[in-house]
Each structure stands twice: as structure tokens, then as C-alpha cells.
Amino acid sequence: GRDLAGRMITVQVSPDDCTGCGVCVDVCPAVGSDGVKALDLRDVLPRREQERRNWEFFIGIPPMGRTEVKLATIKGSQMVDPLFEFSGACSGCGETPYLKLISQMFGDRIVIANATGCSSIYGGNLPTTPWTTDRDGRGPAWANSLFEDNAEFGLGMRLALDKAGEEARMLVLALLPQLGQLAIDILEADQSDVAGVEAQRERVAELKERLAGIDDVLARRLESVIDGLIRTDVWIVGGDGWAYDIGYGGLDHVLASGRNVNILVLDSQVYSNTGGQASKATPRAAVAKFASGGKPTARKDLGRMAMAYGNVYVAQVAMGSNMTHTVKAFAEAAAYPGVSLVIAYSPCIAHGIEMATQMSHQKKAAESGFWPLYRFDPTRAAQGKPPLVLDSREPSVPLEEFIGSEGRYKMLTRANPEGAEELLELAKEDAKDRWRFLEEMAGAGA
Template sequence: RNIALEVPVWDPDICIQCGKCVYVCPHAVIRAKVVPPELLANAPASFKSTEARWKELPNQKYVLQVAVEDCTGCALCVEACPVKDKRQTGRKAINMAPQLPLREAEAQNWEFFKQLPNHPRFDGIHFNNVKNVQLLEPLFEFSGACAGCGETPYLSLLTRLFGDRLYVANATGCSSIYGGNLPTTPWTFEAATGRGPAWSNSLFEDNAEFGLGMRLALDEQMNLARELVGRLRNVIGAELADALLNADQSTEQGIAAQRERVAELRRRLEGWRAETAALQPPIADLPSLISNLLAVSDKLVRKSVWIVGGDGWAYDIGYGGLDHVLASGHNVKMLVLDTEVYSNTGGQASKATPLGAIAKFAAAGKHTRKKDLGMMAMSYGNVYVAQVAMGANDAQTIKAFLEAESYNGPALIIAYSHCIAHGIDMAKGLHQQKLAADSGYWPLYRYDPRLHAQGKNPFQLDSGAPKIAFKDYAYNETRYRMLQQSHPEEAEALMKAAQAAVNEHWRKYEEMALKGIGQPHDGAGAMVGGAKSAGTLEPRVAV
């Protein structure tokens, strides 16, 4: 596309290979691989690499490459880089530089990089931290989202973690527009297998139900496949049939083993399809049974259904459906990309818009509090709930995604997503996320119903006690500052009310972390404390 005036340039000499730049890139433009040195023998002259720093991957090369023609120049990667160049003040292990002089050589480097193998997701490396996750191939790339968008890194992460097992039901909104600007689509497939996530878009008002329908259909197909495996046990072979039916798919290794079994199943079925007459004793309708099983055999591999949308969908127009689907107890995951405003239609207030912020339909500043969607979901007791902000704690975000996916029930993740509608320097979006958490406005937490059974508090507060006043976060953003400039007295009153709301909200969450929340939904286990925070229940900032 060549829209960036400046693009990042990597300095392999001081890079610590942390993967943070790869993790935060909204357009999956910057990527990392670890490869055997011999694969770099024919690399272009300007292609960079360095010794890989993975103890599980000895004697390998680490390469970090930017697709400069698809980079938007947002500089989030540079902001995320933790390494300061001691040789030159202000420089890091990755720095912005004019694109034009780099374009031709880097385009060649990108082509070379693309044909290098991606790391398999099941070879013993645990993809539960930012460093390792950078090696997973993203299957959401080069979208039409704004430069520096705070939503898309979460989608990129989703595809990295769950790959082609992912089924996405996408509500209308920004994510359906940049996710489906047909005839192109940023949802793509693995280079090695040609398989990728399934994606479809539904309306604002029925997306949760749409995703639930995907889950029910997948479950029906899986049940049919299991039934047919049982009926065709003699054809398939008892050992393979039993292994297919009893597979442990709780890990990527287990899932990979099941994929191999399904491939073997398909080989055997294809073989029998040609020779059904030879089978003794004969089985009635054997050709159609084999055809049916071939059609649904892929559903024997565990699938992951994610219902995705913005706050306009989740808090407002689609809320009834979201609540209904959470209450259904089915194994679906909901990801709310919370920009706190209807971003795609020009910035109208939603029930996620915070007190004191200006938005369309709240031109004098919103006078009511943001709805606490997480608390409402937690009240069910059997819903996994997490609130995340990757700019505040990238590891907690990965943990929440993995825990939600592994939970055999409904899950809700509310993800802070900075947005152009906030009126910020988008290069500082991750920093704003951190300030939101530091102020206590956006506490990071995870509520895992499985902890009930272990006699633990299911609510874990992952944020420390507030360190800054709410206004020190809010007044970096035009949506709050505008009112301060036009109606200073009104702004001051709203800011005071907003700080009081933050204090009250934080106290409530801290108390839940210290004392436990509700009763175990299944009667298992007793509650004990489990706070990670400082432990005092006093408000941190005076109002």
C-alpha cells in the first residue's frame, strides 16, 4: 500500500528478542521467526539476522522483518520496545526511518522472509508468553483499520493462539468493516497448510446468537462424526476409532495428535470408499456412511468459537443476546473490543462511554457511569470473565485468552482498545492503556469459575492499587479535555464525580479479591482470599 512515510528499522545488535513489537503491531506487519542458519544462505544482502536466544532452540537464527509496503507508520512497535540504545539517546532496538530509501530492498527482504518456515504450534515450546507467541503465524493481517488501532492487536493475538481452529462471529462495527472489506479480507490462512480461521459477520443485534449457532452446529457435526466412528469401528480399525473418541485435546500437542488421527481416518475411509463391496460382513449403506463421515471428520478436532464485536454491540444493541448466550452455559467465548464509543459510525456514546467523556449524544460530557459488564457476567458464577489491556500488562492478556479458551463454558473478555475517537496521539495508545490501569479506572482482573472447585477465590485482581489520579490519565485525551476547555466548571464537577466512581469501583473490586465473591455456582469449594493488590480498602485518590 505504501502509505507510511516512516517505517521501523531493526537493530539486531541490541534487540533482546522480547517480541513486544510483534505483539502490538495492529497490522501484523512486523514479524519474527527462528530458523536454522542454513536457510539464510541465499538471503538478500541487506537481510538481517542474529543468534536466537531460546534455550529450547539452540544454534538457530532470529529474524525480525517488516513488510514496509504494508506498514502504516503508526510507531506503536517503537513505543513498545523496552530497549534503549545506550550509544545514542532517544534511540531503541527499533527506530523509525524514511520508507522510500528502504522500500525496494525491504520488499525483497519481506519476500525472502515469507518463504522461511513458521514455527509449529505443538513442538514443546509453550506459547503462553509474549516472547514465544511472536513465533506463531498471525492469520489476521494488513487490515484496513486506522494506523495504530487498539482493537486489531487482540484479533491478531487470537489467530496466533488458536489458528485454524478459530471460528469468529463478528458483530457489525469497526471490526466487521476492517475485517471484511470485501473482496479483500485480512483473515488469512497458514502458509504451510492452507487452513485458516472461519469468519462471518452478522448484525449488531444478533451476533451473540449467531455465534451460538456456530457452536451448536459444530457440536452437532462433532456428535455425528463420533456416532459414525462408532458405527464404522470395524472399517476404521478398533484402535484408531477408540483413539479418536477418547482423545485428550486439552493441549496443542493433544490437538496435533488428533489432527494426525483424523488424517489417518480420512486415508482409510478413502481407501474403503473404492472397495466397499469387499468388506465382510457387509455394512448397510456403507458408501453413504463413509461419505458422511468424510464430510464431518474435521469436526473431531476441537474448535474454538469466538464472538467478537465492539462496545456498541456488547453493551448496547447486542446486549440482550450477549447476556442470553452467556447464560446458556455453552462453550463460546466473547471478545469485546471496548473503545467506549461507536467508533465506526462517528463516535456516538454507548453504555461503555465513561462518565465525564464527550461523545456524540453526550456533547456536554456523559453524566452517567460506564456499565460494569464484567460484574454483570460474573454474577452468573459459571462464566469466565477477564478485563485486559495489553498496553498495561501484555502477559495478563495472553493468560486471559488462554484461560478463557481452555474453559469448557462461556467466557467474556473485555479488552481496552484505544481509538482515534479518544483524541490521542495514536503512537501513545499503549501508554494510555497503562495509565488507565494505573489510575484504577481499568482494573485488570480474571474471574475463573474453575477455582471454586479448588477452594479458591475465583476472582483475581491483576492490577496493583491506583498510582495516579484519574485526571492524569483522562486529560491526555481530547474526549475529556474538550469539556475542560469549553465548560471548565462543568468539567471539574464531572471529573470529581468520575474520580469518586473510580474509587468506589476499585474498592468493590479490591474487596472481591480479598474476601471472595458470591457463592460457588456448583456448590463446590469454599471461598478464600486471593488478592494480588496491596490489601487496603481505602480510596487512593481524594475527591
């Protein structure tokens, strides 16, 4: 593109880490005259040695700097090294692309509180972990806690970081006579973007050197909390079993806290890691463990509940439906100076779909009204606009077409056609109700 004129891009697959899920082939839009896509799956054995050499060369290419690209765009975010690499998730898992994206957009400045669930298993399959560092040694700091306290675990991280920052700023002020202009620059730093954070890192590095030469107990105290001067974002991550069910009390407490944390719910609509038990996020009519006759009740609308607070940023995203929307929502969530909640549609092997098509399948989820995309930004109200932006078009695909393409619904149609019909009608009402609510909110005015 024009912003990176003269540079070239290549896509290189690691032959020893590719699971052969086929998702990249499915989403690749470039088809040659022979009908073969630019990305295609081929037998690895005859190509492995060559591809290993290509991979070694590829990882030796100097990485793109985070300030060289626009990280809040698809292209820009995909030009920087991911700090979430090869995980042990199921082949084609719908959750991991969101984590990779977060690591690319914000990975050098985040701490992650990860609830128990699939993401804590493939994210912390110790002694290995897919979370990694960039070539400067920076990367997400990650820790796992229980289903029932992960939101509070993340809130505690926020409070500790805020306290360290507060203490550090107080000490910088106290040392102003010795530090002069450097102290003022640090205290007045604008860290709202990547360049601002980088500049603050350089100032703090200089401060460390200066402090070493200052014989004062305040300087020693400042050294112990000095990193609190650099912006660190907290992401609280987990699945629907955590967010909608077992950890909901804590999540609600954090939603109400007003603190600057970002919450990402990887919504696979079922307890995936323990084998597919129904959660409150499981949609009506879907078959799951503990809902073998099809879930009789509607799924809980976590987004609507969070919006009711009025001061929480809420987005519902589906990467495969609209990648630009997902990137935008992540960027807005990170920038929002309060609690933000992003609910991410995450296809799972428990849904009974061909996982190679999980990204394109997400398009149908949005087009059928099953998973409307939206962003609720409380700051828009101050500009006289409705806080909710409905980013999906009115449903154009019949819900039964979407439902009929998933094994979790088809099982019921085979076992109990009448019951399935009844639940399908109710599921259609659920979708209509959701759509009406969002339409009203989007047009309601401030």
C-alpha cells in the same frame, strides 16, 4: 532463549504495508548509547527497494511450528505466523493487536462470529480480508453478522459444531468393528492442547483414507461430518456498541447458555465506526456524539454483570498495560469449558490521544484505576480460592492525570470548566467504587 537454543530471531517490517503508526517504536524497550531505539521510523523512499527484497526473503523462511513453541506466552505466541495480517483499520488502532494475538494463539482451529462495527469493516473489507491461512491452508473461518444478533450467530456456530461432533462420534462408534483401534484412539483423544489437536488431525486424515475403502452408508454419512471430530473453538467478537448496547440482549442470552464459546469485546468505549457516538461503555465525563456536554452517567460494568452468573469466565485486559496478563487471559478463556468473556481496552482515534503512544497510554489507564486488570475464573472456587484475581495494583496515578491526557475529556474542561469539575468528581467515585468491588471480590473467599 533456552527452549529454542541455536535459533535466531529477526523483526522485519513490510515496507508496503507499514502505516507508520509508530506504536512499535513507542513500545520498543531497547535504546542504544546514541539514544536511538532499536526500532525507529525512517523515511521509506531510500529504503523501500532494499526492504522489499528483505521482506521477500523473510516470508520465505519456514514458519515456526505451533507445537515448537509455548503459545500461551508472549514470546511463543509471537514466534508463529499471524493469521490476521494487514488490515484497513486506522493507523495505531487499539483493537487490531488483540485479533492478531488470537490468530497466533488459536488461529488454526477457530471460527469467528464478528459483529458489525470497525472490526467487521477492517476485518472484511471485501474483496480483501486481513484474515488469512497458514502454509497448511488452515486459518480462522470468519463471518460477520448484525449488531443485534451476533452473539446468537456465534452460539449457532457452536451448536452446529457440537452436533456435527456428536453425530461423527456416534458413527465412529457404529463403525468400530471395521475401524478397530483407530476408532478408540479418535474417541478417547485428548485435544486440550495444540499437540493433542495436531495428533487428532493426523488420526482423522487416516480415518478419511480408511473410510474411502469401506462400502457402507454409515461411512458415507461419517465423511460428511468428519471434521466435527477435531476441536474447533468459537470466538464471538465485536465492539462495545454491539456488546453493551444493541446486541446486549443476545449477548446476555449467550452468557447464560453455559456453552463453550469465547467472547471478545473490543472496548473502544464509543461507536467508533460510525463516528464516535456514546455507547453504554462510554465513561462518565467523556465527550462523545450524543454526549456533547460530557457523559453524565457512569459506564456500564459488563464484567461485573457477567460475573454475577457465577459460571462465566470473565477477564478485563489491556495489552499495553500488561501483555503477559492479556496472553494468560486469552489462554484461560480458550481453555475454560463454558462461556468466557474478555473485555479488552482498545484505544481509538475518538479518544483524542497520540495514537503512537496508545500502548504506553494503557499503562496509565490501569495505574489510575480507570481500567483495573482482573480475571474471574469460576474453576478456582472448587479449589477453595476466590474466583476473582485482581491483577492490577492499587491505583497509584491520580485519575485526573489519566483523564487530563485525553482529548475527549479536555474538550469539556475547555468548554465548561465547572461542569467538567463536577463530572470529574463523580468519575473519581466511579473508579473508587469499581476498585472496592474488585478488592472485596478478590478477598471474599469461595
